[in-house]
Amino acid sequence: MNAPDPSGPAGPDLAGPEKPKRRPRYRGSHPRQFHEKYKEHQADRYAEDVEKVLARGKTPAGTHRPIMVREILECLAPQPGAVAVDCTLGYGGHARELLRAVQPGGRLLAVDADPLELPKTEARLRALGFPQESLQIRRMNFAGVAQWIAQETPGGADVMLADLGLSSMQIDDPARGFTFKVEGPLDLRMNPHRGQPASVLLAKISEKELRLILEENADEPRAESLAKALLQARQRTPIETTTALANVVRTTLPEADTDAAVRRVFQALRIAVNEEFTALETFLRQLPGCLAPGGRVAILSFHSGEDRRVKQAFKAGLRDGSYCEIAEDVLRASPEERRANPRSTSAKLRWAKRGS
Numbered sequence: 001m002n003a004p005d006p007s008g009p010a011g012p013d014l015a016g017p018e019k020p021k022r023r024p025r026y027r028g029s030h031p032r033q034f035h036e037k038y039k040e041h042q043a044d045r046y047a048e049d050v051e052k053v054l055a056r057g058k059t060p061a062g063t064h065r066p067i068m069v070r071e072i073l074e075c076l077a078p079q080p081g082a083v084a085v086d087c088t089l090g091y092g093g094h095a096r097e098l099l100r101a102v103q104p105g106g107r108l109l110a111v112d113a114d115p116l117e118l119p120k121t122e123a124r125l126r127a128l129g130f131p132q133e134s135l136q137i138r139r140m141n142f143a144g145v146a147q148w149i150a151q152e153t154p155g156g157a158d159v160m161l162a163d164l165g166l167s168s169m170q171i172d173d174p175a176r177g178f179t180f181k182v183e184g185p186l187d188l189r190m191n192p193h194r195g196q197p198a199s200v201l202l203a204k205i206s207e208k209e210l211r212l213i214l215e216e217n218a219d220e221p222r223a224e225s226l227a228k229a230l231l232q233a234r235q236r237t238p239i240e241t242t243t244a245l246a247n248v249v250r251t252t253l254p255e256a257d258t259d260a261a262v263r264r265v266f267q268a269l270r271i272a273v274n275e276e277f278t279a280l281e282t283f284l285r286q287l288p289g290c291l292a293p294g295g296r297v298a299i300l301s302f303h304s305g306e307d308r309r310v311k312q313a314f315k316a317g318l319r320d321g322s323y324c325e326i327a328e329d330v331l332r333a334s335p336e337e338r339r340a341n342p343r344s345t346s347a348k349l350r351w352a353k354r355g356s
């Protein structure tokens with residue numbers, strides 16, 4: 001069943017008043033599946049119900065709660081009239097705050113690799129009433145954002161943000177194949193129109209390559225036995241769904257904490273199919289050149305492979321004079337935020353400033 005589109009198409013309806021959409025049918029008294037949660041998908045219409053979901057520490061289906069917003073605004077200190085760049089637009093929570101902070105007279109350039117969520121986010125942001133010209137959005141990988149910034153603001157951006165990884169809309173939608181908790185195609189692509197799904201990668205990868213991916217992308221301590229087991233399993237039946245992959249991992253490692261191992265296997269494959277480390281390294285190399293003198297960047301990362309790269313790039317930039325100041329320590333979400341939004345628990349925030 002398709003999700004009701006929470007943003008809905010705007011504009012005149014030439015066919016007359018639209019018939020209210022029927023809510024999806026579901027078993028039992030409450031919707032349980034992602035696409036059945038029609039109230040959460042229509043946050044504007046069912047604000048009270050959505051508040052109740054938030055109060056339980058959950059993320060309403062089809063939305064994303066921005067992480068460490070206050071801390072990011074403190075690090076970046078965006079000013080009215082400034083040019084801000086959001087390199088990972090997602091649901092637009094950080095973008096909305098940046099857009100607000102650069103008014104009047106400022107601009108936000110925003111990109112995301114995801115062609116499915118981007119139009120919905122753009123519609124939501126445009127409905128907020130900021131001047132239309134103050135928001136420019138492009139679907140692109142942030143590895144290519146330097147070129148766009150050079151065209152749009154040749155003097156460089158005043159503030160930049162990258163909030164790495166996945167949005168909750170992507171994680172929670174079984175059709176995207178990111179969650180191992182529900183049956184779905186083993187896809188794991190941020191842009192499902194590009195590259196190959198994880199099932200195809202898994203069907204042809206060698207045992208050695210798979211072991212390396214598990215070690216390098218997810219620090220998986222049992223990479224060798226998992227790689228062997230996955231290749232043996234695929235000889236019996238192709239691994240084409242999220243639950244099939246999770247079951248192979250679980251049966252290979254029947255002892256405690258197999259969920260953590262399943263999570264690491266998914267993370268390793270996701271990083272591989274999206275070429276996330278290549279994109280991040282390209283972005284980090286080009287970053288100082290994207291900033292105006294005195295410009296600041298903040299990066300939120302969610303696992304050690306990302307944080308290590310950000311930390312090393314900022315330190316190298318400080319040594320070679322590309323940056324004049326960088327975060328001494330990583331910043332973490334407050335205990336209150338972690339309680340309210342458990343997805344903020346693993347977030348690490350670092351910032352850097354280009355010299356004037």
Ligand SMILES: C[S@@+](CC[C@H](N)C(=O)[O-])C[C@H]1O[C@@H](n2cnc3c(N)ncnc32)[C@H](O)[C@@H]1O
Nearest residue numbers: 066088090091092093094112113141142163166
């Ligand atoms: C954690 S979410 C961002 C959430 C956003 N800050 C908000 O407030 O809603 C990460 C987003 O980055 C996007 N993304 C990840 N890697 C990317 C890349 N290399 N280029 C462009 N977008 C990317 C994902 O598609 C996802 O939408």
